Amino acid sequence: MENPLFKYRNLEEILRAVGGPVKLLRSSQIGPYMFPVNAPEHTNWRDEQRAWKEGVALLNLSYHMTDLYLRGPDALKVLQKVGLTKMATFPVNRGKQLIAASADGYLVGDGIVFHLEQNYFRIVGPPVISDWTQFHAETGDYDVEIDRDETVSFRPGDPRIYIYQIQGPHALALMKEVTEGTLPEIGFFAIGDFQIRGKKVRALRHGMAGEPGFEMFGPWEDRHAVMDALEDVGAKYGLKKVGSLAYPTTSMESAWMPHPVPAVYHSEEMKPFREWLTPPHLEVLGSMGGSFYSEDIKDYYMDPIEVGYGPFVDPKRDDFIGCEALKKRAADQRRTKVTLVWNHDDLMKVIHDSLYADPPARFVNFPLAAYSTFHIDDIRHKGRHVGIAQFSGFSANAREFISLAVVENELATPGTKLTLMWGEETMRRPTIEKNTLREVRVTVAPAPYFEKVIKKD
CATH class of the missing domain: 3.30.70.1400 (Aminomethyltransferase beta-barrel domains)
Incomplete structure (x- = not known):
């Protein structure tokens, strides 16, 4: 059955027809962002998570970006x-x-x-x-x-290039061996050229989950030769391939906000872009879920300063979109990015109530508890709304269930006790079963949860 939104020409027309962005996103029939083709698990998601912190992990990013x-x-x-x-x-x-x-x-x-x-x-x-x-x-x-x-989720056929990441404490040693002496010195966020089994490979030096690593890419026809070499040499280092269950949880540990609600739905300045966006775009088809609810789409937005991008803003430039507004936001920052650690007893109670209570709590998926493209949960302090949380899930490295959030500055100190509202009572979608809200005690921790070491090796 064809999506009824496809009868409209663009996002602007759709918003007028359905009654605004909140109704559009809250009524979307799709679930969370998909990571296609890759197996959910190659071993088990707990060991796959531990690999990028304790050993070496191989992540295949070829299909979903x-x-x-x-x-x-x-x-x-x-x-x-x-x-x-x-x-x-x-x-x-x-x-x-x-x-x-x-x-x-x-x-x-x-x-x-x-x-x-x-x-x-x-x-x-x-x-x-x-x-x-x-x-x-x-x-x-x-x-x-x-x-x-395009990502293969939106079109048939193979990607043009493969994209493989090697991450973890043993990443550099593995790369030196698999390249047989052709690995150059590559600085942080620099691109280097080398060979793997006679195939030309390029790689960006960076880190995905706060650990050192390389993002390699090359022609699609070389994918098997490079993958086989990485697995063969990687066996010596205990390499684990990371499946689609563990992969998106890297964002929780590295404190990257992966799918914020894009700030494209609310202003006249954005109208030309909305008219450009045809129905087969994520901004049109994506879903919005979580316990936070407001009729004002701007209440779901985040800004670059509060999610940690303040140091990246170029103070010497005035030629980029949003320049003047970001100066004001930087001078008057209201919220700070944090990690929230769930109370163990409350987590167990939510899991129990999702299975046995009537009415139930919303089910908790592991390792990532996401049910929509743009997930926004309500964070409260003494009953008052103080922030929003995005991804929530379990980290085998932290041995905790955690959420990535932005909260009011005065409540962002590690150790502060807050409440996360878990559930989705308003405008439920097919990906969410009937449920009632539950209060989950959470404790503020740093974001990223672990100290980054990607520039220190």
Whole structure:
């Protein structure tokens, strides 16, 4: 059965027809963001989580992300317009975070941009950041060629390139051995070239879960040769392949907000973008769930400052979207990103009530308890709303059930006791069973939960 939204031309028309963004997103029939093709588990998700903290993990990112390619003399100008980070200089063989804000300073989305060769860039990440960048490249007066390789969730066929990550304390030793002496010295967020079993490979040096690692990529036809080599050599180091259950939990430990509600639904400045977005886009089809409920879509938004991107904002530039608004937000930051650790007794009670109580609590999936594309839970202090939480799930490394959240500054000190409301009573979707809200005691902890070591090896 075809989605009824496909009869409309664009997001703007859809919002008028259904009665606004909250009704649209809350009534979406789809569940959480999918990580297709990869097996849910290769061993078990607990050991797969432990691998990126204690040993070495292999993650296959080839299928679930969108790749947008920009080529031409104005390609960097597009990125400078969209991105708030330092881009006055962007040499070849470097990577940068591409973080985008709305004109009024809310977070639109983020990803990674690779400078592959002179005036040739690849933007990779969730579809939102590619959509926003492509819109400006197409509608602005830029001399740039645009090419796009969509996530396989949105189109048939194979990806153009493989993307493999090697992460963990033994990542560097494994990479030195598997490259047989061809691994160059690669600085943090730099791109290096080397060979694996005669195949040319490029890699960005970074870390996914707070541990050192490499993100390798190359032609799709080389995928088996490179994967086989990594597994063969990796056996010596206890390498674990990470499945689609464990993979998204890396964001909880690294404190990356993976799917914030994109700030595209609320203003006249965003109207041209909404008119550009046709129905087969995540901003149109995505779902919004969780215990937090408001009729105002802006209440679901986050901003780049509060999610931890303040140090990335380039104070010397005034040519990116949202520049003036972000200066004001930085000067008057209201919320701070934190990790919330669930009370063990309350977690066990929610699990019990989800199975045996009438009416039940909402079920708790493991390792990641996500039921929508954009998940927003209500955080309270003494009955008052004080923040919102996104992903919640279990970390075998922390041996805790944790949530990533933004809360009011005065409540962001580690050890502070708060309450997370668990459930979804309003405008339930098919992915959510009948349930009633439960109060879960949570304790504030740092975000990221573990100290990052990716720049220290």
